Amino acid sequence: MAQGTGSVSHLDRHHAHHFKSGHEEFEACKQGMWIFLVTEVLFFSGMFVAYAVLRVFYPDMMHDVHHHKLLDWRMGALNTVVLITSSWTMARAVSSSQRGEQKNTVGFLWATLLLAGVFLVVKYFEYSHKIHEHILPGAQYAYEGLTTAKVPIFMSVYFVMTGIHGLHVVIGMGVIYYLIRRAKRNEFGPRYFTPVEMTGLYWHFVDLVWIYLFPLLYLVG
Amino acid sequence: MSEHHSNEQHHILSNSMAAKIFGALLVLTVVTVWVAQFDLGSLNFAVAMLVASVKATLVCLFFMGLKYDHKENTVIFSTSFIFMIIFMILTFGDLLTRGDVYVKDMSKIIPDGAVAAQTKSKYEKAWVSNPELLAHGKELFAAQCVTCHGAGGAGNGVAAAGLNPKPRNFTVADGWKNGRKASAIYGTLTKGLNSMPAFASLPPDDRWALSHYVRTLGPHESEKDSAEDLKKAGIDASGAGGGSAGEKQIPIDVAIDLMSEKS
Numbered sequence: 001m002a003q004g005t006g007s008v009s010h011l012d013r014h015h016a017h018h019f020k021s022g023h024e025e026f027e028a029c030k031q032g033m034w035i036f037l038v039t040e041v042l043f044f045s046g047m048f049v050a051y052a053v054l055r056v057f058y059p060d061m062m063h064d065v066h067h068h069k070l071l072d073w074r075m076g077a078l079n080t081v082v083l084i085t086s087s088w089t090m091a092r093a094v095s096s097s098q099r100g101e102q103k104n105t106v107g108f109l110w111a112t113l114l115l116a117g118v119f120l121v122v123k124y125f126e127y128s129h130k131i132h133e134h135i136l137p138g139a140q141y142a143y144e145g146l147t148t149a150k151v152p153i154f155m156s157v158y159f160v161m162t163g164i165h166g167l168h169v170v171i172g173m174g175v176i177y178y179l180i181r182r183a184k185r186n187e188f189g190p191r192y193f194t195p196v197e198m199t200g201l202y203w204h205f206v207d208l209v210w211i212y213l214f215p216l217l218y219l220v221g
Numbered sequence: 222m223s224e225h226h227s228n229e230q231h232h233i234l235s236n237s238m239a240a241k242i243f244g245a246l247l248v249l250t251v252v253t254v255w256v257a258q259f260d261l262g263s264l265n266f267a268v269a270m271l272v273a274s275v276k277a278t279l280v281c282l283f284f285m286g287l288k289y290d291h292k293e294n295t296v297i298f299s300t301s302f303i304f305m306i307i308f309m310i311l312t313f314g315d316l317l318t319r320g321d322v323y324v325k326d327m328s329k330i331i332p333d334g335a336v337a338a339q340t341k342s343k344y345e346k347a348w349v350s351n352p353e354l355l356a357h358g359k360e361l362f363a364a365q366c367v368t369c370h371g372a373g374g375a376g377n378g379v380a381a382a383g384l385n386p387k388p389r390n391f392t393v394a395d396g397w398k399n400g401r402k403a404s405a406i407y408g409t410l411t412k413g414l415n416s417m418p419a420f421a422s423l424p425p426d427d428r429w430a431l432s433h434y435v436r437t438l439g440p441h442e443s444e445k446d447s448a449e450d451l452k453k454a455g456i457d458a459s460g461a462g463g464g465s466a467g468e469k470q471i472p473i474d475v476a477i478d479l480m481s482e483k484s
Contacts, residue, residue, distance in 0.1 A: 026231075027291070034294045041301035049308050053316060060368055060380035067379065073254065080250050088243035091234055091284045098233045148368055148379070204284045211276045215269035219257040 026194050033198045037205050044209055047161050051216060054153060061150035066221020068146045070135055071158070072126065076218035079122050080210065086115035087207040093179075094200040100189040105196070109180045112203065116173045123166055130155075158217055165213060168206045175199050232289035242283045249276050342426050348403055348451060350433035354426070358434025361427055365420065366435075374438035384416050391438040401444040404454040406432035422475055 019025040055062055065071065093108035134142035137159050141152035179199055182188065188196055253272040257265065282288040287295045347354065363372070369384060371377040374391035381388050389396065398414060399405040410428045413419035420428060436442075446454075 030290075031294060031297070034297045038297060038301040041298075042304060045301075045305040045308055048305070049312055052309060053312060056313070057316070060383070063380055063383050064368075073257070077250065077254050081247065084243065084246045084250065087246075087280060087284055088239060091239045091242075092236065095234045095236070095239065098231065146379075149364060150368075201285055204280050207284075208277050208280055211280070212270075212273050215253055215257070215273055219253065220266045220269050 022192070029194050029198065030201075033201050037201065040205060044161075044164070047157070047164070048212070048216075051157050051161070054157060058150045058153070061148070061154050062221055064146060064148055064151050065154050070130075070143075070146070070151070070155075071218050073218045075122055075126050076214045079119050080214045082115050082119045082122065083207050083210050086112045086119070087204055089115065090200050090203045094193070094196050097183065097188040097193040097196040098190060102183065102186055102188075105183045105188060106180060109176055109183060109196075113173055113176045113180070116169050116176070119169055120166065123162065161213060161217070165206070165209050168209070172199070172203050172206055175202070232286065234283060234286065238283060242279050245279055246276055342429075344426065344429075347426050347429040348407070348446065348454075350403070350436070354430040354433050355437065357427070358430035358432070361423070361431050362434050365423075366431070369417070374435065386415055388417070391435050394440055401436065401441045402446045402450055403429070403432045403436060404446045404450045406435055408454060 015022040015025040019028065089108045089111040093105055093112060096104035096108055130136065133145075134140070135155060136142070136152075137156035138152050141155055143151075176199060179196055182195065249272050253269055256268050256272070259265075261268065281298070287298070344351070344354070362370075362374075366374075367378050368380045369376075369378040369388040370391060371381065371388075376388040376390035378388065389398075394401070397405075399409050407428050409417070410420045410423070410431060412421075420431075423431075436444075
């Protein structure tokens with residue numbers, strides 16, 4: 001076995017018969033994960049294009065949203081920090097599992113799960129404030145502080161984009177919890193860490209989407 | 222052993238590198254929030270996207286390990302962004318050029334009478350004000366115009382701050398580029414002026430209603446359309462046929478609506 005600290009020779013565990021080696025199985029799995037992430041980008045791209053079109057055609061809509069502070073940038077910034085931190089803990093969970101540090105793997109996975117929960121709690125406060133003030137999509141919009149024809153359209157974009165992103169966070173939490181249970185049974189180590197690495201890729205992607213959503217929705221007016 | 226050949230070894234992100242990337246992402250988040258405080262015009266958007274892209278690149282290269290991974294995974298992931306750009310180009314290529322396209326001969330694609338129904342007036346002379354038109358104009362004004370022109374028409378709507386030249390102040394007599402007659406306002410609504418878009422997709426009656434209503438917001442009573450003015454606007458004041466005079470074209474989005482109703 002390789003002794004180097006910076007890399008691990010791995011995956012000579014029992015592998016499916018149609019792969020030459022555990023390594024090949026791992027690489028195929030990872031490539032499949034990247035292809036899945038391509039479909040995720042394309043899935044979100046529909047929403048990003050809709051946002052771009054509305055932004056170009058209704059600059060006054062963006063101006064109104066920004067000027068009347070319909071979104072609280074502090075909440076968005078807080079959630080950005082939370083999600084970036086969770087990306088870091090996830091990266092540490094992956095490298096811990098690769099080094100066979102079971103306690104750290106479980107600990108960092110728990111930290112990631114906890115931060116994902118914090119993200120959703122902040123989102124809950126944002127949503128409930130908007131529901132209370134009737135700052136809602138389309139025909140549901142009835143905010144007394146600002147009456148315009150276009151802002152309800154922005155709120156549709158806001159709720160769909162953050163809602164779908166939030167759904168990804170919830171799904172990620174489920175998968176991370178499943179990993180914690182497996183990590184506790186000591187199933188991951190230098191020879192096998194595929195599920196942890198794949199979940200890491202997914203979780204970083206969820207962070208990636210938020211990295212763009214935060215400035216687009218909360219900052220630029 | 223070939224099994225332990227270097228290309229079968231998986232890179233492990235060191236703790237110090239993970240910490241550095243984490244720190245860089247936090248700093249960049251502070252930067253993007255800090256820059257947003259300043260009004261740099263359209264540069265704000267460019268800077269925000271640049272910072273986000275640097276953050277995204279760091280996440281991809283280090284946290285997702287593309288820097289140490291086979292290049293084909295980078296190629297695979299990049300294709301998604303290439304297709305996103307194609308998506309953008311095709312969408313905007315369509316939307317941004319639609320305003321130039323007017324369907325000249327509607328009879329080939331739209332059922333008989335549909336265009337006439339779209340542009341037909343309820344009134345014998347929509348270019349002459351009446352209480353019904355004024356009431357309708359008031360409603361339309363609140364829905365379409367107040368954002369820029371303000372509730373009272375003083376040119377002080379919420380969006381006015383971002384516009385140059387400023388929206389017309391309807392409460393005073395000065396500064397009207399096309400004049401204050403109903404036919405002139407109707408023309409401005411049809412064609413647009415400076416940053417004001419054309420409202421040609423509103424039926425003629427709606428545009429007349431708005432024209433008459435706007436004239437009630439200031440001292441414009443004395444500015445009346447002569448037969449000559451109306452003729453210039455394409456209206457034969459003596460002939461019957463309602464306010465649709467001169468309307469042989471309809472905008473492409475109205476045409477698309479009519480076509481989809483047909484099918």
